[in-house]
Amino acid sequence: MQAIEISHFGGPEVLRLVQRPVPQPGPGEVLIKVAASGINRPDVFQRAGHYAPPPGASDLPGLEVAGELIDGDFSSGNPFGLKRGDAVCALLAGGGYAEYAVVPLGQCLPVPQGLSVLEAASLPENYFTVWSNVFDRGGLGRSEDGSPESLLVQGGSSGIGVTAIQLARALGHPVFATAGSDEKCRACETLGARAINYRTEDFVERIKNWTDGRGVDVILDMVAGDYIGRELESLAEDGRLVIIATLGGANASFDAAKLMHRRQTVTGSTLRKRSTAFKAAIANELYERVWPLFAERKLRPVIHEVFPAADAAAAHALMESSTHIGKIMLRW
Known part of the structure; x- marks a missing residue:
């Protein structure tokens, strides 16, 4: 698969497009074919060497994605009845800048009614x-x-x-x-x-x-x-x-x-190092209290610009300029 890795700590130019093996899901995890990834300030801190991923997480940046569920363990911890082929968005501890990402099933949510997969990718980290x-x-x-x-x-x-x-x-x-x-x-x-x-x-x-x-x-x-x-x-x-x-x-x-x-x-607080159970509990609250508000058009994604994934360096430069309003996205 293609992925964006941090070649060494530094400015946006240290991000490079590489080939990586497709990650394999373990117990309680699923594999997502990623359509879009969100850019967040913690990604910038990680690239600069100031925010290391938690133990066991991917070294690739990226805390949120959306795409298609294609493999994994659906046997437990699946309150939304997700299955292979479903469109989901997910919160990750790392690894989102890639064509495929592994994530605990409990941190996945269905794409809200009325939103595109790209729009859904802008939601998890912030919500x-x-x-x-x-x-x-x-x-x-x-x-x-x-x-x-x-x-x-x-x-x-x-x-x-x-x-x-x-x-x-x-x-x-x-x-x-x-x-x-x-x-x-x-x-x-x-x-x-x-x-x-x-x-x-x-x-x-x-x-x-x-x-x-x-x-x-x-x-x-x-x-x-x-x-x-x-x-x-x-x-x-x-x-x-x-x-x-x-x-x-x-x-x-x-x-x-x-x-x-x-x-x-x-x-x-910080969220990245919290347990899967903690994040899954938030996912349940969002599904019950917040996801219906998208269907009612009381909430809407605010996306400033979408970059091809290969242009991740330009996306980071925009993030650091602080001239944007809303989200910056990568499209795979």
């Missing part, structure tokens, strides 16, 4: 991540008076960002988002968020004005660093800050006394 962190870990739900809680998304025009905005809005929550240009802010607004250009506006001040000084209930943060202290200023009492990346740095300082008095929570 698993957002559901796990915004709704499970962050607990976005209803206030004591029954009103919907609010969400602030840092980086609203990213793949994670457009997913978080759409999903929270589809479930009835007020959403705010930051982005780095007026064009990106308009894109966030089109998806249903009130947007803040972080290059020209102070998101703390804007959130306080928009919420009458109360703050938001949950913040999804991909920046960390010196954002954390400012985010705590933007959180309501009993608010939850969920950190899923450290693009602004891993170290931070904040007023712990204020955090205590306002009963705020700071938490974070």
Whole structure:
């Protein structure tokens, strides 16, 4: 099969098209003939040498694919009744930049009604991540008076960002988002968020004005660093800050006394190294709670550009430019 491997750590140019043996599924695993693969920021970190795959995972980058189930073990852990020939999308721990990929069956989902296989390939990494962190870990739900809680998304025009905005809005929550240009802010607004250009506006001040000084209930943060202290200023009492990346740095300082008095929570997580059972549980929640929203046209994939798989280096260069809005994809 053809695959894209990291020849050595470095810039986008280190990605190269190679021939690899087709992987073979083991117990509880299936083989997917890949039609499309999603590009995600962790792929860039892996290519640069900053995010090694977990033990036992493929050394190839790629955390999400969609395509046809062609072989594997369908005997157990198959809540969706998947079978050979079905079109699926899947979350991987690695190996997605290839014509064939092996994945635990529990991490596969049927392609949502009304979506193409290419569109479905843009979903798993972002939807698993957002559901796990915004709704499970962050607990976005209803206030004591029954009103919907609010969400602030840092980086609203990213793949994670457009997913978080759409999903929270589809479930009835007020959403705010930051982005780095007026064009990106308009894109966030089109998806249903009130947007803040972080290059020209102070998101703390804007959130306080928009919420009458109360703050938001949950913040999804991909920046960390010196954002954390400012985010705590933007959180309501009993608010939850969920950190899923450290693009602004891993170290931070904040007023712990204020955090205590306002009963705020700071938490974070990564998904790649979690167990198959953990990811399968998220898949079940997505199938029950989220997949119907695609059929109802309350959610839609936002794809910025599709590259031939051989042009993975160009796709990574676009990712690093941060000029995109939504997902960047590879087509096999």
